[in-house]
Amino acid sequence: xxxxxxxxxxxxxxxxxxxxxxxxxxxxxxxxxxxxxxxxxxxxxxxxxxxxxxxxxxxxxxxxxxxxxxxxxxxxxxxxxxxxxxxxxxxxxxxxxxxxxxxxxxxxxxxxxxxxxxxxxxxxxxxxxxxxxxxxxxxxxxxxxxxxxxxxxxxxxxxxxxxxxxxxxxxxxxxxxxxxxxxxxxxxxxxxxxxxxxxxxxxxxxxxxxxxxxxxxxxxxxxxxxxxxxxxxxxxxxxxxxxxxxxxxxxxxxxxxxxxxxxxxxxxxxxxxxxxxxxxxxxxxxxxxxxxxxxxxxxxxxxxxxxxxxxxxxxxxxxxxxxxxxxxxxxxxxxxxx
Amino acid sequence: xxxxxxxxxxxxxxxxxxxxxxxxxxxxxxxxxxxxxxxxxxxxxxxxxxxxxxxxxxxxxxxxxxxxxxxxxxxxxxxxxxxxxxxxxxxxxxxxxxxxxxxxxxx
Numbered sequence: 001x002x003x004x005x006x007x008x009x010x011x012x013x014x015x016x017x018x019x020x021x022x023x024x025x026x027x028x029x030x031x032x033x034x035x036x037x038x039x040x041x042x043x044x045x046x047x048x049x050x051x052x053x054x055x056x057x058x059x060x061x062x063x064x065x066x067x068x069x070x071x072x073x074x075x076x077x078x079x080x081x082x083x084x085x086x087x088x089x090x091x092x093x094x095x096x097x098x099x100x101x102x103x104x105x106x107x108x109x110x111x112x113x114x115x116x117x118x119x120x121x122x123x124x125x126x127x128x129x130x131x132x133x134x135x136x137x138x139x140x141x142x143x144x145x146x147x148x149x150x151x152x153x154x155x156x157x158x159x160x161x162x163x164x165x166x167x168x169x170x171x172x173x174x175x176x177x178x179x180x181x182x183x184x185x186x187x188x189x190x191x192x193x194x195x196x197x198x199x200x201x202x203x204x205x206x207x208x209x210x211x212x213x214x215x216x217x218x219x220x221x222x223x224x225x226x227x228x229x230x231x232x233x234x235x236x237x238x239x240x241x242x243x244x245x246x247x248x249x250x251x252x253x254x255x256x257x258x259x260x261x262x263x264x265x266x267x268x269x270x271x272x273x274x275x276x277x278x279x280x281x282x283x284x285x286x287x288x289x290x291x292x293x294x295x296x297x298x299x300x301x302x303x304x305x306x307x308x309x310x311x312x313x314x315x316x317x318x319x320x321x322x323x324x325x326x327x328x329x330x331x332x333x334x335x336x337x338x
Numbered sequence: 339x340x341x342x343x344x345x346x347x348x349x350x351x352x353x354x355x356x357x358x359x360x361x362x363x364x365x366x367x368x369x370x371x372x373x374x375x376x377x378x379x380x381x382x383x384x385x386x387x388x389x390x391x392x393x394x395x396x397x398x399x400x401x402x403x404x405x406x407x408x409x410x411x412x413x414x415x416x417x418x419x420x421x422x423x424x425x426x427x428x429x430x431x432x433x434x435x436x437x438x439x440x441x442x443x444x445x
Contacts, residue, residue, distance in 0.1 A: 048387050121381045129416035164414030186418060191409035251414030253390060254381045299383070 005082065007033040009315055010102055010112035012089050012259075015043025017289030017304030018118030019072040024312040026079030026338055027328065030319070033110055034081055035102070037088040037123045042069035044120060058302060068301075078337045084108050088123050092262050098284060098318075114315040117271060117280070117287040118304075121254035129161065129248050133220045137246070142226025144247045153178045156244035159229055161217050163187055167249040168196035175209050182210040182241060184217050184231055220246065259291070267293050277314025278307050284318050286311045343435035345370065348396060354438065359430045367393065367439070368426035376441050384426035386411050390444065395421040398437035401428060417442070 009025050011018045014036035022032045040046050042065075050066030057063055063071075087104035092115075094100055102110045126145035128134060137143040147153070147170050157180040160171050168190060171183045183200060190197035204211040212231055218238070219230035229246055232238040256269045265272040265281035270293035273279060278286045288311050289304035297303075316325055330336055341361045346354045359370050368380050368391040379390035389411040395401065401423070404412065408427045412418055422442065428434070 044382075048382065049385060052385070127414070127416060162414065162416075165410065166414075186416075187413070191406075191413055193410065248416070250416045251389065251411075253388065254379070 004101075004109040004111050005033050005084070006111045007031050007082070008112065008319060009033075009114045009116055009312075010035065010100065010110045011116045011118055012036075012102075013043060013118035013120055013289070013291070014038070014041040014083065014085065015118060015120045015289065016045060016068060016072055016301050017120075017308055018043070018116070019069070019076055020305050021116055021118060021288060021308035021312060022076040022079055022081045023072075023336075024309045025315070026076065027330070027336060028312055028316045028325070029338060030312065030316060031338065032079070032081045033084070033112065035084045035087060035089050035104060035108075035110065037086070037105075039086040041073060041083065041085065042066070045069050054301070056300065056302060078335065080338060084110070088257065090258050092258075094282070094284070100284065113284070113319045115285045116308075116311055116315065117259060117285065117291055118289045118308075119256075119259055119287075119291040120289055122256040122259070122269070122291070123254070124252040125255045125257065126248075127250040127253045129217070129250055131217055131220060131248075134248075137220055137222060137226040141224065142222065142243075142245050143220070144245055146249070147174070147247065150174060150177050153245060155179045157242065158182070158245045158247055159184060159217065159231075159241060159243050160247045160249060161185070162249035162251075163190055164249065164251055165193045165196065166251070168193055168200050170247065170249060171209060172196055172199045172203065175203050180210070180243075181208075182212060182231075182243075184212045184215050186214070186216050186234070188213050217246065217248070256291075270297075276310070277317075278311040279314055279318075284315075286315060341432060343430065343432060343437075345430075345434070346398075346436070346438040347371070347374075347376070348438060348440045361430050361432050361434075365430045366426050367428040367430060367437075368424070370430060371425055371441065377444070378425070378441060379444065380426060382426075386424055386427050389415055389424060391425040392442040392444075393423055393425045394419045394440045394442055395423055396438040396440055399433055399435070401434075401437075 008030040009032045011034045014034045025032050045065035053062045087106045089102050091103045158178045159182045161184045163185040203209045214234045215231050217229050218232040221228040228242050230240050271287035273287050273292045275294050288307040290299045342358050345357045382388035386407045
């Protein structure tokens with residue numbers, strides 16, 4: 001990757017709370033770099049419900065989630081934050097001088113004086129079915145929890161499991177790519193997505209794919225690489241099918257992810273903080289918004305904004321232990337800038 | 339309270355815990371379960387977007403059919419039961435008195 005990105009605070013998570021932290025940091029003349037696993041800023045507000053109105057943002061009787069994010073981006077623009085989007089922070093090292101070095105999934109490196117985790121629900125990861133030996137065939141040995149590159153399956157025999165949109169969509173798409181596609185669904189119908197379900201049915205009737213309903217993939221077999229799966233019907237009948245790849249598609253579920261392995265104090269998958277400055281158990285690392293927990297915690301955007309303000313005061317003191325700081329009001333100094 | 343209803347949660351076979359629930363606060367079954375410390379994530383907060391509040395209905399009064407959105411989420415789960423529901427989509431109303439449920443294993 002390119003040169004190391006250097007900043008004052010690295011904010012992990014570009015949701016509303018992470019974005020507002022850029023503003024509060026900017027008032028203290030602290031620069032921010034924001035990293036998010038999703039390809040756009042806004043966190044779940046942009047990804048899951050951009051068109052949902054929110055009614056409890058102070059000063060806004062009603063605002064669409066997407067508009068709130070647009071406004072926040074406008075509000076922090078004067079502080080020139082930088083972004084790394086579509087990459088997840090994987091590893092984390094505290095250096096001898098008290099600063100930090102973060103590395104993302106794509107190898108981007110961020111050098112910073114303090115870290116603010118604003119990771120919300122965590123990062124979305126594939127849900128795994130309960131099949132014995134599943135893990136044994138992960139990592140290129142035949143089990144794929146998502147389709148990154150359809151070409152990977154060209155000319156191969158694949159079994160897809162699942163009944164949701166992504167299982168149906170990929171079955172339809174890969175029918176023309178793979179040499180053989182079998183879709184295994186535990187139910188008898190697909191109730192979520194009528195259009196793609198109809199397409200799957202037609203492909204099945206035309207003999208282009210195999211559709212196995214009321215069944216589950218129950219066993220995986222192979223020596224090193226996956227070679228066969230056992231598909232067991234709800235009636236107990238089992239058949240063994242040879243294949244090159246097994247693709248279980250059961251949606252995504254938010255997981256704390258690598259943050260859980262950084263040695264921070266945790267409680268129920270949330271990061272424990274001190275409410276004086278939202279510091280974690282590791283000096284210089286802060287956690288704000290839905291990812292943290294403390295007595296009386298409310299998972300509200302407005303509470304996250306408050307946490308961001310206090311966190312920045314704490315980070316300022318961590319970065320400049322000898323500097324005295326007096327609170328300034330934005331009304332006094334005019335339009336904010338770095 | 340006069341408008342309270344009772345919901346029964348089967349914690350283990352033959353072992354039911356009674357939860358008293360108000361019906362005048364617009365609560366969902368998910369919120370009642372969370373308030374009683376059941377280990378459900380309910381990460382999306384109740385918008386039928388994450389399927390982490392999956393429950394199984396065991397007995398009791400009939401419920402309103404799931405919406406298309408709820409079905410779509412239920413269909414993504416690796417394990418689904420005949421009477422699976424997302425508890426965030428079940429509003430606690432007087433007619434639900436006596437409902438018996440089980441919290442599904444988190445996927």
